[in-house]
Amino acid sequence: MSSNNPIGIFDSGIGGTSIWKEIHQLLPGENTIYLADSKNAPYGQKSKEEIIALSCKNTELLLAQNCKLIVVACNTATTNAIKELRAKYDVPFIGIEPAIKPAANQSKTATIGILATKGTLNSELFSRAVQTHHYVKIIEQIGHGLVPLIEEGKIVSAEMTALLEEYLKPMVDANIDYLVLGCTHYPYLIPQIKKIIPDHIQIIDSGQAVAKQTQNVLKKNNLLNSSDETKKQIFYTNSDSKVLKDILGFTENVYEKEF
Known part of the structure; x- marks a missing residue:
């Protein structure tokens, strides 16, 4: 696993961008890929089985993009699926739960x-x-x-x-x-x-605690990005991208994608 690979982040929509902002502020030298599964939001009303299936789908999309670590930027997905994700995939996971x-x-x-x-x-x-x-x-x-x-x-x-x-x-x-x-x-x-x-x-x-934990896990696994290459922050949504762009405050590298 290359330290230049991106951090993958997913949520049941745009909410996890609040976590992305904290991670990007603490770790500006990292590449990131964010998945907003807005089509299936909210996860909170779904069954545990559905949440696990959606979390696996998102994880596999991020792993296909060579993500070195995955942040489950969704309380519902963490509390219902992170145990299964850690057992199934050989990549560090950062979860989020209420403080x-x-x-x-x-x-x-x-x-x-x-x-x-x-x-x-x-x-x-x-x-x-x-x-x-x-x-x-x-x-x-x-x-x-x-x-x-x-x-x-x-x-x-x-x-x-x-x-x-x-x-x-x-x-x-x-x-x-x-x-x-x-x-x-x-x-x-x-x-x-x-x-x-x-x-x-x-x-x-x-948010801040998740960003700090992300930093700690990257350090522990020697995965902090030391490259001088220009960093990329990429966002995908399977819904209308306008709301995602509005909440981020920018439009570049924000894409609509079926997943």
């Missing part, structure tokens, strides 16, 4: 909120994480409808505001002091969320 640990350890009210997909909250991995942090009260909320609105480019919309108010108000009333975003789409909602929750509630997502 319960820092929220639980830092909470002063011993009450934290988690906004995530049904697939993540119902997973065995999530259940184990909750049991580990039994000393805090965890208010769980499925973000029904949030991912489709983000995929449609309706981040700032009346529908989004109504859903966020419905989901967040009970958490505020329950006296949470940390809100964990358990889906990589949700960091794009932070400006909206901040208008609804009080200033003292801290919002946590997993």
Whole structure:
């Protein structure tokens, strides 16, 4: 495996670009290939078997592009499929799961909120994480409808505001002091969320931790890119590329592709 090979990243749509941005900021010397499986979003409503099948399909597409490491930039895919991916493919995988640990350890009210997909909250991995942090009260909320609105480019919309108010108000009333975003789409909602929750509630997502772990695994496997060649950041979506381009803030190397 060449250290010049790209990092592969996939998600059930555009949300994982929040992870790509953190990785690219920390590791600007790396090539990356991003797959937005928007056609099949959201993964959170699908069965475990469907999620594993989609995750294998995405992995194989990235391996065909000679990716040296794969970031599963989707909480639902990580919590439901990463065990199977690691068993099946001979490449390092970086997963992502809700940042319960820092929220639980830092909470002063011993009450934290988690906004995530049904697939993540119902997973065995999530259940184990909750049991580990039994000393805090965890208010769980499925973000029904949030991912489709983000995929449609309706981040700032009346529908989004109504859903966020419905989901967040009970958490505020329950006296949470940390809100964990358990889906990589949700960091794009932070400006909206901040208008609804009080200033003292801290919002946590997993982006920086995933970028750091990616760096650590590349170092450990001697896979950090040391080439002087111009780096490439390539993005593929199997849906309309406009929303992906809008959320990235640029249009170059963003392609529509059937997969």
